[in-house]
Amino acid sequence: MADAEQSLVNGVTNLSVNGNEKSKESGDEFAKGWGFQLPELYKLAVRFYKEKNGKALKLKYQDKLRLVAYTKQATYGKYRNDVSPEVGFLDVVGNDRSLSTDPSEWQAWQALGDMSQTTAMAEFVKQLDSLCPLFRPFTEAHNAEKQEQERKRHEEEDRLRREAEEKERRRLEEEAQQQLELQKQKQLEQEMQIRAALNQQTAVQFAQYAQQQCPNNKQQQEELIRQLQEQHYQQYMQQVYQQQLMHQQQQYQQMQQQAGNTAPAPPSQPAPPSQQMESPPTQQPASQPTEVASTPPQANSVTPNGTEGTTEKRQEGEDDMPPLAAASMWTRKDIKEFKESLQKDKDSCIKIGSGETVTVRVPTHEDGTCLFWEFATDYYDIGFGVYFEWTIAPSTTVSVTVSESSDEEEFDEEQDPKNDVEQGTKKEDRPPTDEIIPVYRRDCHEEVYCGSHAYPGQGVYLLKFDNSYSLWRSKTLYYRVYYSR
Numbered sequence: 001m002a003d004a005e006q007s008l009v010n011g012v013t014n015l016s017v018n019g020n021e022k023s024k025e026s027g028d029e030f031a032k033g034w035g036f037q038l039p040e041l042y043k044l045a046v047r048f049y050k051e052k053n054g055k056a057l058k059l060k061y062q063d064k065l066r067l068v069a070y071t072k073q074a075t076y077g078k079y080r081n082d083v084s085p086e087v088g089f090l091d092v093v094g095n096d097r098s099l100s101t102d103p104s105e106w107q108a109w110q111a112l113g114d115m116s117q118t119t120a121m122a123e124f125v126k127q128l129d130s131l132c133p134l135f136r137p138f139t140e141a142h143n144a145e146k147q148e149q150e151r152k153r154h155e156e157e158d159r160l161r162r163e164a165e166e167k168e169r170r171r172l173e174e175e176a177q178q179q180l181e182l183q184k185q186k187q188l189e190q191e192m193q194i195r196a197a198l199n200q201q202t203a204v205q206f207a208q209y210a211q212q213q214c215p216n217n218k219q220q221q222e223e224l225i226r227q228l229q230e231q232h233y234q235q236y237m238q239q240v241y242q243q244q245l246m247h248q249q250q251q252y253q254q255m256q257q258q259a260g261n262t263a264p265a266p267p268s269q270p271a272p273p274s275q276q277m278e279s280p281p282t283q284q285p286a287s288q289p290t291e292v293a294s295t296p297p298q299a300n301s302v303t304p305n306g307t308e309g310t311t312e313k314r315q316e317g318e319d320d321m322p323p324l325a326a327a328s329m330w331t332r333k334d335i336k337e338f339k340e341s342l343q344k345d346k347d348s349c350i351k352i353g354s355g356e357t358v359t360v361r362v363p364t365h366e367d368g369t370c371l372f373w374e375f376a377t378d379y380y381d382i383g384f385g386v387y388f389e390w391t392i393a394p395s396t397t398v399s400v401t402v403s404e405s406s407d408e409e410e411f412d413e414e415q416d417p418k419n420d421v422e423q424g425t426k427k428e429d430r431p432p433t434d435e436i437i438p439v440y441r442r443d444c445h446e447e448v449y450c451g452s453h454a455y456p457g458q459g460v461y462l463l464k465f466d467n468s469y470s471l472w473r474s475k476t477l478y479y480r481v482y483y484s485r
Helices: 027-034 038-052 061-076 089-093 097-101 103-111 117-131 135-213 218-258 335-342 405-414
Strands: 003-006 015-018 328-332 349-352 356-363 370-377 382-389 399-404 433-442 448-454 460-466 475-484
Touching: 027 038, 027 117, 038 061, 038 117, 038 135, 061 103, 061 117, 117 135, 135 218, 135 328, 135 370, 135 448, 135 475, 218 328, 335 370, 335 475, 349 356, 356 475, 370 382, 370 460, 382 448, 433 448, 433 460, 460 475
Parallel strands: none
Antiparallel strands: 003 015, 328 448, 349 475, 356 399, 356 460, 370 448, 370 475, 382 433, 382 460
């Protein structure tokens, strides 16, 4: 029955129904107005009707009949005899089964015609809301309960999520801490190995130096040796860092040359030396050269042996000369006392003019095994390097020679560029010379620079104090050299 107006009997009011009528409120509108979607709201309305009918809810028969018709339409759809229940359908809302014999009940359902189940649900809710003022507070209370449950559910989900995130964060932190501890332990072991190797190399020299400085005082000697060993280790690590920096720059330049790009190499940033202690120096006697990580020493560069580099530059036919051990260098802070102790000795104080280079020739002594040197200056730094001349000196007297840089430059222009005494090479009329420590500028105006080197054999040490780079300033040098048995 598409459009019908059915007059119900037995005192039932007229019920006008449009079978194609659709709900005036969509699902979203119900959700906004009631806080529930329509199917959920309909179930809640039926529940309210069953619980409150005959108690807080007292309806007329005509109103009950209309509500029951909506429930049947919402459950079964359009009225059909083959699907009609055998019992009174008013039992759905708690009425007596005998009422099903009333034809008005069937007619009320039939009168709904083709009304959709969704529309029937909506009409039931609106009808119940209009008949019972308690229905809306009932739904609001359930909506508040529903929202509270949702809030608790979300809070529980957030809590579980945060706990999982915190647990994962702690796990990652623990793993990172374990890795850091392992790395620190590895670095500590490497540091101990390096210190042990360096201390073994310098044990004799430092002990002799401490005996010279603090005679008959064992405690002061041990303290001085500890200070020297610590300075020696720090200098070694700094030189390792410098060598790695130079190596990275050389690699970059090679890559640029291969790529045909002649752009200057940018400054490299290698990791700190404490993170790159891969191999300690090989523990060998002090009379043998020491190398690290199988890196061959290069000319005019610092070798990674923890001491100033020893670079041998020899002509053909000189391979039979014994190898040179690496020199040791350290510093002291008592510069004022050191200079005061040498001011009275005129031979220990030298004024080096601007542009000059002073060479102190120290022959090896037949009773000595190791050479020691100490020096400092007033106000400004100075270049310093050590070379060894393989020759037999007529005496053991220490001599000092002064040369002008301009004269040396003119002489170098006339000679082969490779024939340079500063580089430790041999000239045609001079004995072979090896470079022990290259000439570098030293901040000897701030602290006392000290060093030692084990005799490689018979010859003459050349201690060079280079002021050729200074065009105007003269330097006052305080120095002392001695040997130990």
